[in-house]
Amino acid sequence: MLRRFLDWLERETGLVSAWNRFWSQPLPATVGWGHIFGALLLLCLVILFVTGGAMMFYYSPTPDQAYPSVQYIEHYLPFGKFIRALHYWAARIIVLLLIVHLVRVFLWGAYKKPRQMIWVSGVLLLLCVIGFGLTGYALPWDQKAYWGTAVRLKIAEGIPLIGHAVANFLRGGEQLGAVTLMRFYVLHVFLLPILVFLLVAWHIRQVHVLGVTPAWVKVGHEGEIPKTQRLHPDHTARIAVGAILLLALLFWLSAKFPAPLEPRANPLDTAYKPHPDFYVLWLHELLKLFPPHLEFVGSFILPSLLVILLLIVPFIERNPERHPLRRLPAVTTGLVILFAIIALNIKGMEALPEPEKLSPLAKRGQELFVELRCYTCHGINGGGGPVGPDLGLGGKRDPKKVEAILRNPGAFNAHTVMPSYDLPPEEMKALVAYIVSIGPNSKMPPIPPVEPEKPPSHFEENWFANHKFEVRKDPASCGDCHKPFFCQACHQNRRPSSHDEQWLKFHFGNAAEQPAMCNACHTPDYCEECHKLMRHDTKWLKGHGNQLVKFGELKKWSDLTMHQLCYHCHTKQSCDECHKGALPESHKAPDFLQRHGELAGAWAQGAKTNQLAQNTAVRKTSHQVCVTCHTKQFCDNCHIGTKPKSHEQPDFVLGRGTRDGGQVKSGHAREALKKGLQSCQTCHKQEFCSNCHGTEMPHPQNFVSIHVREARKDMALCQRCHTWNEPECRQCHSKRPPSHTPDFRQTHPQRISDGGISCQVCHGRNACMDCHKLPMPHPRDFVKTHGELAKQKGIKGKDSVQQLQRQLCSTCHADRYCRLCHLPATSQR
């Protein structure tokens, strides 16, 4: 059947005999292992064609879909990752093989007459492969693709005169974007393949027609080498060995090292630094040799010269010798250029950032970094989320601080949304080691795709800011993908804004309307924690007093008393509805009314030791126990006019004179010191003390500093309790105050401007009277009444006025002072 078909094909087209003729082509005896590279290059091209073609089925060349479609190939298709890696590695190996092939052909002198055009087509193929590399680079549309392409187009722009036009042609405009990607795609999968196909066909056809060059034979003497072998199977066997080795290498590389795929291209991410591929490093190094305004020499003129030189090699090197040693000038020039390129490339490789060398500990930390999804918020020199700072920036970090931040980010920034990570010590150590090791050259570790893939809404620019509103629309929809405690990863320290102070009071309504909202963060039994105690079922009423006590023991909200808990829902009146008339057990004792003051005090005492009261952390006065049910007015109903027994002591209010050497004098002060102010506050407010004492009582802590000011208001108030000789006063006031200068006696009238109150602080109320025997300073109506003074003072007789003057007035006033008014009798006449 097959034979008949082949016979028919041969009759019609002659293809079968042409095929056989091709494979049975005789080859010179000197053809050997050095001649297999051309065939290996063809194999590489086939691999690239097949894998590229397979990927074309799934690739979409638009900026918004290119990256997801590459991800689709990588993660959703069987062998997708492998096929892409194979394409990636074949594209790199083909460049190396091309160079080897080129050098081999050059050294063998195989480009010499009549095979010049084989060389030219080969050089053109080399250019095509470089073109493939440049265009294929951009297609995954990840960070490297975008920024690498941006840099290359920028370099192209540097060429004088035509640069801008060329760059714009490649970009399809001024902007790197959708049009650029499509252009690169069409070049990569349509124009360049056609060109390569034609060139390869031409290349092979010529080799077939002109034959393989026998080694080391002068031009024109090729016939001297006998053709002892045939292409198949003598040479194809060598090719087969090479091909198997090449395939094994490629498969191993592809399986072991998948093609890199960086985060999706982000034109706004200026932190990203692209690094060129290894085979163009020497071009980048070349650029650096020139000053910026001559950059085009390195970027355009020298490479163009090199290409032109390569193209015209067979036409300028006309030495008929093929052996390298017999045409030293050409071989030396070629090798110098080759080594120059290799040297530049090595220099470029040294300039490349050192690949991260992570210690095993940091390696574990890197895994944790991915596991804990740190990358959702933080980038490492680009990539990652926009929420937190990029970890590649910011220089060296202090491990202790890093750990402190991880453990409690809120301590460093009160508004942070970063969750705190309370990791086991080893994991924490590893994560800290990794974060500390991150530098300006570090890269984001590969991030596994999230299953199922994020919905489009999550890619919106403001998603992070808006997610709270989206959650409210349909909280259950988050649960389709996220685990129940996903929210708490961030929200553990941050309550939603709705949970304000009033929240507890009103949460029931919200919870009833949208229970799913609560379940987004809380487990269903979260409600039970409170509500199983608080469930108001039929038994509730009977034991609710005890339940309240129990609840207090739970220490749930330590700032709430038990009753305040009730008041979240109920008003005080709702208790009164029942408790009006329903007495607690204690109230049922027959002598309760007589003993209730005592009991209230006992309860207050109990509050200090009672476990429950300490738990609720409430400083309760006895009053507050009563106030649970009674209003304050309730006490006043009876206590108006009725005083406790202690208050009946004669010296209770004012007990002056009993004080001796630091002892408190009045009964009520004694009582207050003994029983504590709280016992007073059972009935009285604090203002009650202050009302009588005219100043804040008991004296506030800073009273010493203000006591002079307070004293000046009304000295009498101080004197109600204090005398001037109390030891506390003397501690400070034993010395003369600084105002009392040696001439104080003469000048004190001028200094005393405040009515002498400041004197009274030390000298007592009658200080002035003691010396002056007169009210000092003189009262307002003194002029009118000073005549009466003598009578008052009991000075009698004819010259009573003179006597008075001598005794009192002359202390301050001169004799002539009287004469200002009292003119002598003579002048009156």
Add this chain to the structure above:
Amino acid sequence: MAMAEEQMTRRRWLDMFVKMAAGVAAVALSVPTLVMLIVPAFRREKAPWIRVGHISEFRPNEPKAVTLSYQRRDGWVIRTARTTVYVVVMGDGKVKVLSNICTHASCVVRWERSKQAFFCPCHDGYFAIDGSVKSGPPPRPLDEFQHKIEGGEIFVRLRT
């Protein structure tokens, strides 16, 4: 003669080797490629369960239209799709989730409470509350979707 024979065996052996190598290379290259191209064609993704609502939201014998919004994966593109279904709680408590597309000409049907029937306005088709044809041109009952009830929540699977 022996030389030539030896030559022949060597040639035949090399020929075999080359053909085998070519075969191995071809298989190694084509198998992953073909698998990658062919497998997605036969991959059937299970339709996801979509939440419709709590059973308490629906009253017996009162079909209620619910518009479902869900993520649909189309290769590497993810779209949000919307579909409306009628949730019917029968008198005996059984739940049915019916399509709102008429089986005749794919018009949208609506529940007419006054007539106690789903009514298709295009050609006056009437379906009973359980989706069966009452009158008019529809050739078969309204399509019913697979559903399940978990903890009172109704879930529906839109593709069968």
